[in-house]
Amino acid sequence: xxxxxxxxxxxxxxxxxxxxxxxxxxxxxxxxxxxxxxxxxxxxxxxxxxxxxxxxxxxxxxxxxxxxxxxxxxxxxxxxxxxxxxxxxxxxxxxxxxxxxxxxxxxxxxxxxxxxxxxxxxxxxxxxxxxxxxxxxxxxxxxxxxxxxxxxxxxxxxxxxxxxxxxxxxxxxxxxxxxxxxxxxxxxxxxxxxxxxxxxxxxxxxxxxxxxxxxxxxxxxxxxxxxxxxxxxxxxxxxxxxxxxxxxxxxxxxxxxxxxxxxxxxxxxxxxxxxxxxxxxxxxxxxxxxxxxx
Amino acid sequence: xxxxxxxxxxxxxxxxxxxxxxxxxxxxxxxxxxxxxxxxxxxxxxxxxxxxxxxxxxxxxxxxxxxxxxxxxxxxxxxxxxxxxxxxxxxxxxxxxxxxxxxxxxxxxxxxxxxxxxxxxxxxxxxxxxxxxxxxxxxxxxxxxxxxxxxxxxxxxxxxxxxxxxxxxxxxxxxxxxxxxxxxxxxxxxxxxxxxxxx
Ligand code: SF4
Numbered sequence: 001x002x003x004x005x006x007x008x009x010x011x012x013x014x015x016x017x018x019x020x021x022x023x024x025x026x027x028x029x030x031x032x033x034x035x036x037x038x039x040x041x042x043x044x045x046x047x048x049x050x051x052x053x054x055x056x057x058x059x060x061x062x063x064x065x066x067x068x069x070x071x072x073x074x075x076x077x078x079x080x081x082x083x084x085x086x087x088x089x090x091x092x093x094x095x096x097x098x099x100x101x102x103x104x105x106x107x108x109x110x111x112x113x114x115x116x117x118x119x120x121x122x123x124x125x126x127x128x129x130x131x132x133x134x135x136x137x138x139x140x141x142x143x144x145x146x147x148x149x150x151x152x153x154x155x156x157x158x159x160x161x162x163x164x165x166x167x168x169x170x171x172x173x174x175x176x177x178x179x180x181x182x183x184x185x186x187x188x189x190x191x192x193x194x195x196x197x198x199x200x201x202x203x204x205x206x207x208x209x210x211x212x213x214x215x216x217x218x219x220x221x222x223x224x225x226x227x228x229x230x231x232x233x234x235x236x237x238x239x240x241x242x243x244x245x246x247x248x249x250x251x252x253x254x255x256x257x258x259x260x261x262x263x264x265x266x267x268x269x270x271x272x273x274x275x276x277x278x279x280x281x282x283x284x285x286x287x288x289x290x291x292x293x294x
Numbered sequence: 295x296x297x298x299x300x301x302x303x304x305x306x307x308x309x310x311x312x313x314x315x316x317x318x319x320x321x322x323x324x325x326x327x328x329x330x331x332x333x334x335x336x337x338x339x340x341x342x343x344x345x346x347x348x349x350x351x352x353x354x355x356x357x358x359x360x361x362x363x364x365x366x367x368x369x370x371x372x373x374x375x376x377x378x379x380x381x382x383x384x385x386x387x388x389x390x391x392x393x394x395x396x397x398x399x400x401x402x403x404x405x406x407x408x409x410x411x412x413x414x415x416x417x418x419x420x421x422x423x424x425x426x427x428x429x430x431x432x433x434x435x436x437x438x439x440x441x442x443x444x445x446x447x448x449x450x451x452x453x454x455x456x457x458x459x460x461x462x463x464x465x466x467x468x469x470x471x472x473x474x475x476x477x478x479x480x481x482x483x484x485x486x487x488x489x490x491x492x493x
Contacts, residue, residue, distance in 0.1 A: 040295060040315075041295075041315060041462055041472070044317075044460060044462070045422050045462075048422040048425050048428060048460060049422055049424070049425060051425075051428055052374075052422070052424070052425035052426070052427050052428040055427045055428060055431060056372075056426070056427040059427065061371050061372055061426075061427050061430065062360055062371065062372040062426055062427070063372075063424065063426060063427060064372065064374050064424035064425070064426045065357070065358065065359055065360045065371075065372040065373050065374050065426035065429075066358075066374075066376070066424070066426075067360065067372075102360060102362055102371065103360070104358070104359075104360045104372075104446070104447060105446070115445055145424075147376070147377050147400075147423065147424075150377075164491075164492070164493040165493075167491045167493050168488065168491075168493050171484070171487055171488070171491070175477070175480055175481070175484070178401070178473065178476075178477055179400065179401040179402055179423075179473050179476075180377055180379070180401045182400065182423035182424050225491065228490075229487050229490055229491050232483055232486070232487045232490065233480040233483060233484075233487065234476065234479050234480055234483065235476050235477070235480055236476060238400065238401075238420060238422060238423055239401060239402070239473050239476055239477075240420065240462060240464060240472050240473070240476060241472065241475065241476040241479070269423070269424060270424060271424040
């Protein structure tokens, strides 16, 4: 198999899937919110979201015009062939997808603000690598819009502030964000590590599907508690008031220094776009987040 | 909660009838403008230069669309709203000078713009953030594009629309503001939320 070509084609596919079709778990959560929402205005926002999702899926056009800054998460089996070619393939895929899907060219030089026109640039798309056992490569395309990413916050609390400080920090972050990150949101909360790790795992927490419980009972409890508390704010869909400010809260933890408590909150808008597939050594592909009929 | 269908040009009288929670659909012309276009438009006034297109009685849309071009024909592929607060420092003067009647965006706007809306008779129609395909469906044609040198998202896209909406009147010309109400309610509930979390 020509790995570079296969990975490039697959990544174009994943980018297209991500931006035109939401994963099952997100669609389900939006439908449930629509059914359970009581205020008329909030119901209407969710209805428009669901109509939009359906229309985008049917017409194969982007759900949202902000098709994001592109990132990939790659879980590479150490024995897989052609790992050295993948970075180039993912860059090429990004350029092609920008033209073919199309994606909005969003990547700019941070100093001059000049747009590259093809969604690539220094460290863009950013590739998060993880080495795994075996010979399977799992690739996730994760385009992230600015509206919600602009609300991400990080704080290094003192151990004395502890869990209380952490919970307050999450609530305050949601209140400050208000309508801007296109609620209903999914929150990724990263706790521990150094500050860099806290934000990294907050983002990774967003990759966990909404219908998949946290395997750690303590963390699952914290997630539920934060979910209920955040929804008590009543900020609601699009910040116009309602029961669903968030669809879920996902927490991920790392051990941290005895003198430190980093906490990061990553905001994901309702257009929670991610698409994952596994590539096997014989070139066959298994789509994880989407049903793909060929 | 009443539903209104408005045709551009929209008059001040029509706008003054609208209150928060009303729903509007717009038919006619809307023009996209983001930060860069607002800045340039205000620079033009300082220099005494006319704008390439008139906003009078129309809707300004805070939006950077995804477009495609076949031959010389532009098509809008996805065109949901962008965060309106980025235009906050520029909108008062924009409204005052260019006499648009509706601002379409997401997330609402600040005090100064709300003041301008009251004074000059303008409403803020919230379109569902991210609903890019739904918006594109109501856009029947691209009538023109100006200032394309600012880049595709920042250019002025002059769009022919039919029943563009649903837009919730989230800020009306009487000083009511749904976003502010929601945040105020949340602030009031905050002690209760802290208490529930035991913090
Ligand atoms: S926050 Fe998300 S849904 Fe809203 S405009 Fe940005 S990318 Fe689209």
